[in-house]
Amino acid sequence: MSTIMENIDKIFNMSLIYATFRSATPIIFAALCAAITQQANIINIGTEGIMLVGAFTAVSVSYFTGSWILGVIAAMLAGAMIAMIMAVGHIRYNSEICAIGMGINMLAIAITKFLLKAVFDTNGGFSSPEIDPIPRVHLVFLNNVPIIKDLLNDWSITEWFAIVLIVILQFFFYKTVWGLRLRAVGQFPEAAKTAGIKVNAVKYQAMLISGLIGGLAGAHLSLGYSTQFIENMTNNRGFMGVAAMYFGGANPVLTAVGCLLFGFSDSVGARLQAYGIPSQFVLMMPYLVTVTVLSISMIAKLSANTKRQSALNVN
């Protein structure tokens, strides 16, 4: 422990800010993927699977075409396709959403494993110099600004886009007619129906957009965050995203704050590993933090709720 205290400035320094954001970005995309369906009162347990399929599609399309743009687009379409399977099952055929979501996750793990063997003839993972990664943005005008230079330069395009997407979704949810309808469908479908909103159409739209974002999450993971595909590489990030979405109550900005918290614990853990903390504890940290934060936030929400209700009951 003493070595940790001596090296505290090496653990908590400026580069931790980018490290936090970097490990949070895939979870932010996943959380936004879950948030949009949650607004329509569908809990998207399949986020993990959508992401994984997106990650595989992005790598293979980028490898065969040599274009990261095509890879990202294909990943988004693949994500949308998977999401539509879920949507049809849930909305048309009355599937229990958790059950079909877990089915989708299993399908994603199995089918990417199968295709990895069938297309690339390898097990475990695939990487190649011919995979075209998502480029990083180098802002030339920042070259002479001391601290900002290290902080903001060389982010990958999708990392910048994550911030844009948070703002866009925040605007769409709370400032547009479509967002109002979406939330109406989620909170009181009967009332929405009476108001002339096509409830199922809105749900399908939410699932479709969720699939596109989930596919993008996967593409970022396999082309931006790293440049390879590994079996089950999402590693429960989709579920962390769902947990963050609960934490933020499906509000994009608050949800992203939750993701940053997980990213922070991930990056601090990675640095602590150098000072003799067993790797298993380091690896377990983001999961432990996620469960704890999720629980505390739900408990706080519940007690706030009961307080409000009891205030109503006074008179």
Place this chain on the structure above:
Amino acid sequence: MSQSMKGLRKIVITMLVALGIGALFIMAIGENPLDAYIALFKGAFNGKLRLGTTLAGFTPLLLTSAAFAVAAQAGAFNVGVEGEVFLGGITAAYIGINWTFLPKPLLYLACFLGAMVIAAAWAFIPAALKAFYGVSEVCTTILMNTVAVYITSYLVSGPMSAGTANPQTLPVNVTLFQFMKPSSANLGILIAIGVVLLVIFMLHKTNWGYKIRTVGTNPAHADYVGISSRKVFIGSMMLSGMLGGIAGCIEVLGVHGYFLNNFATGLGSNGMLAALIVKSNMIFTPFMAFFLAVLKAGAMGMQQTTGVPKALVDTITAVFIIIATMETAFQFNSRRKKKKEEQA
């Protein structure tokens, strides 16, 4: 047609559709689906070693699928069985190695009880969080699985390590008899069958079982008639955890004889799949667990003889689940009837 017959018919149709989709995949990579399925079947049953391997694979699946189904009876979606298997396994290994002061019969008992207690305690956390604070048990159990795996991984490569290159513990002092050597099929299968029968009896013939089923169908009604839905919910999750713990204990005492790092990967999730396909019907679940065990065991043989990757089996299973969850699919006549009724 009676309700259970309808359920059975739907399972059969779903199974055929899933195998059909699997055949399309096999044809897409230029292999003969019929050859592949025959190789799959042979891989699971042909010869003592293969049959034994199938049975050894069936044992934990039987318990984990029942574990998921029991929780589902009370309305819980317990994805955490896998973590409970791991923790049950490490507890059984710890007791089996260190508590040598106990006479052998008591040591067996201590291993099983220890595994059950720790696993049930682990299941209590997400159960209580859900029952009292509404925290989604799907999220917490999945994330806690990873935590459980890392805890056991730390113990087996650190304090409990036998010092081998591949992290594992010292051998335990009590083992379950393996009756089909060289396969690892062991007496644990009888224990598993007994336990599952006991759980089925408990669910359908006892007071407690009635409470669980009431809470699962309608928690508000349960609370109204004086059954504490929270208590029953937590109880069923803990029972689910115990079954997972027993599975872990059998794997350690029966199959390996020591705790092996990552020994139970996929046991929990495969059990969950078996239960999901039959909508956690306690009677059908064991049969589905057997079917999945056959698929899993045969997959290796299929990969070796035909060149179809064994991941195909997982793909088929996943398709199977996705179609099986669609409640209103394949209800041909009833939907037509409904339409007629609506028109009338």
